Amino acid sequence: MEWHWPKNLEELTRLLREEGALIHAGGTAIREERIKSAVHVIDMSCLPLNYVKKQDGVWHIGATAVLNDVIDVFEGAQVEHLLVKALKNTATTPLRNRITVGGSVFLSPLWSNLMGPLLALDAEVEVVGKLNGTHKYEDLLSKKAEFHGSAIREVKFSDKNIIHYFDRFARTTTDYSAFTVTIALAVEKDVVDDAKIIVTGCKKIYERLNQAEAKVIGKKLKELTPGDIFENVNVEFADKPAGSGAYLTEVSKVFLCRGLEALGCAR
Numbered sequence: 485m486e487w488h489w490p491k492n493l494e495e496l497t498r499l500l501r502e503e504g505a506l507i508h509a510g511g512t513a514i515r516e517e518r519i520k521s522a523v524h525v526i527d528m529s530c531l532p533l534n535y536v537k538k539q540d541g542v543w544h545i546g547a548t549a550v551l552n553d554v555i556d557v558f559e560g561a562q563v564e565h566l567l568v569k570a571l572k573n574t575a576t577t578p579l580r581n582r583i584t585v586g587g588s589v590f591l592s593p594l595w596s597n598l599m600g601p602l603l604a605l606d607a608e609v610e611v612v613g614k615l616n617g618t619h620k621y622e623d624l625l626s627k628k629a630e631f632h633g634s635a636i637r638e639v640k641f642s643d644k645n646i647i648h649y650f651d652r653f654a655r656t657t658t659d660y661s662a663f664t665v666t667i668a669l670a671v672e673k674d675v676v677d678d679a680k681i682i683v684t685g686c687k688k689i690y691e692r693l694n695q696a697e698a699k700v701i702g703k704k705l706k707e708l709t710p711g712d713i714f715e716n717v718n719v720e721f722a723d724k725p726a727g728s729g730a731y732l733t734e735v736s737k738v739f740l741c742r743g744l745e746a747l748g749c750a751r
């Protein structure tokens with residue numbers, strides 16, 4: 485097995501064409517045996533992709549930016565940003581100094597804290613290699629296998645003016661999330677203009693609650709009645725260490741109601 489440290493995207497693209505190539509970013513989700521069985525290990529750390537910046541109203545996060553880089557920049561720009569809430573509740577400080585955005589987005593595990601917020605923000609990924617170009621994050625999630633042989637170089641999304649709620653359910657602060665709930669509302673003169681309501685960690689990996697969103701849009705914030713809006717919502721979960729599937733369905737509903745209640749009181 486040979487390790488490579490590409491310094492530019494051309495070198496990375498060339499390496500991605502090699503048979504048996506494995507991308508290594510933070511390395512927090514790659515087992516030792518996987519590295520040993522790879523022919524080429526591509527270490528991302530020397531690429532100029534460690535940035536978090538806003539240009540012309542669009543946020544660009546380079547693949548090798550670690551979670552704490554994102555927290556630091558967004559806290560400086562907007563203390564209450566959705567990503568700050570989500571990422572501060574991910575793993576531990578030492579791990580957040582290693583876990584990269586590119587690795588987290590490509591892996592998008594069932595316990596991901598990034599998935600709900602990135603879906604709510606309509607994020608896109610810039611990719612090099614086989615699928616070179618811009619893709620919706622949603623497409624990466626639904627067609628993951630097609631992205632093998634490609635590397636994420638950047639995640640981007642518009643700087644939207646939203647109010648939001650994010651929470652996750654886990655047994656302890658540092659535990660993997662059993663599920664997450666993200667609610668993002670665009671509000672114009674106290675009336676909800678657009679809504680994204682997403683639960684992750686469920687049987688379908690994530691569920692966007694379109695019917696609940698439709699009930700919220702056009703309503704005044706103070707008129708939101710969570711009990712009615714989520715009345716027929718029953719997100720299905722597999723049994724997990726944090727609880728049975730049926731229990732997680734109930735708790736997720738509590739989180740959804742709590743989130744909308746909190747946003748209704750936000751103004």
Ligand SMILES: Cc1cc2nc3c(=O)[nH]c(=O)nc-3n(C[C@H](O)[C@H](O)[C@H](O)COP(=O)(O)OP(=O)(O)OC[C@H]3O[C@@H](n4cnc5c(N)ncnc54)[C@H](O)[C@@H]3O)c2cc1C
Binds near residue numbers: 509512573597634
């Ligand atoms: C104890 C613990 C608790 C955790 N809890 C949570 C949690 O609750 N919520 C959460 O969201 N995360 C959590 N994580 C993080 C998560 O499980 C992964 O470890 C992390 O997201 C992987 O990021 P990485 O940079 O280390 O990627 P790596 O481990 O380097 O790579 C992961 C995968 O992505 C591929 N890859 C890496 N970078 C790229 C790229 N740029 N383009 C294409 N493919 C790429 C690799 O080949 C590999 O298949 C936790 C981790 C640990 C260890």
